[in-house]
Amino acid sequence: MITAMIRRVTLGIFAAALLSSPAFAAGGGGGGGGGVGSTDPYAGAYSDQKPQPQPVYPKRSGSKATQKGKKPDNHSSIGDPAFAAGYRVAYDTIYERNDYATAIVQLKSLGHDDHPNVANLIGYSYRKLGDYEQSQVWYERALKADPNHVLTWQYYGLWQLERGNREQALYHLSRIAAICGTDCEEYRSLAAALGKPTGTALAY
Numbered sequence: 001m002i003t004a005m006i007r008r009v010t011l012g013i014f015a016a017a018l019l020s021s022p023a024f025a026a027g028g029g030g031g032g033g034g035g036v037g038s039t040d041p042y043a044g045a046y047s048d049q050k051p052q053p054q055p056v057y058p059k060r061s062g063s064k065a066t067q068k069g070k071k072p073d074n075h076s077s078i079g080d081p082a083f084a085a086g087y088r089v090a091y092d093t094i095y096e097r098n099d100y101a102t103a104i105v106q107l108k109s110l111g112h113d114d115h116p117n118v119a120n121l122i123g124y125s126y127r128k129l130g131d132y133e134q135s136q137v138w139y140e141r142a143l144k145a146d147p148n149h150v151l152t153w154q155y156y157g158l159w160q161l162e163r164g165n166r167e168q169a170l171y172h173l174s175r176i177a178a179i180c181g182t183d184c185e186e187y188r189s190l191a192a193a194l195g196k197p198t199g200t201a202l203a204y
Helices: 002-020 081-095 100-108 116-128 132-145 150-162 166-180 185-194
Strands: none
Touching: 081 100, 081 116, 100 116, 116 132, 116 150, 132 150, 150 166, 150 185, 166 185
């Protein structure tokens, strides 16, 4: 009996380690963000510079993880493999295939439009399609959900540059500095874009 108990404990520890490993968690914001003071669980995952993913996935509405009588949490653990898989597919659709219209459909089908990583990637996809009005709506939605979502400040800063709003882009850069400092990838990326001559096409 003691041997069986030890075996169960060992299996439990192994399962917990597997679920928390980056390889299992691979899948975010696009949609990422985070940094000092950020409440975003992705902490820098899924920028278009492809940092290593470290996501914690949000709950889908109607998910079994939502308990009766309790408000659904805006974030969940990686224990929602359907969401994780769907997010990863949309992420690859954007960054591997550059199929932004399909990615928007995939992201919206996840049922969690208000999660900052999802909203940010939808905004990014609309921007890449040239729909700046819809892109702005989704960037604002992401920042409403998480005002410290650093990747949205970066992408929205690039949006501002493409629209000729240099002063606003500088403000976005200052927000990034306040959240994660001047050494984080999001700050360096937007600063590099700001350093290019006005009118230069951005590849972000």
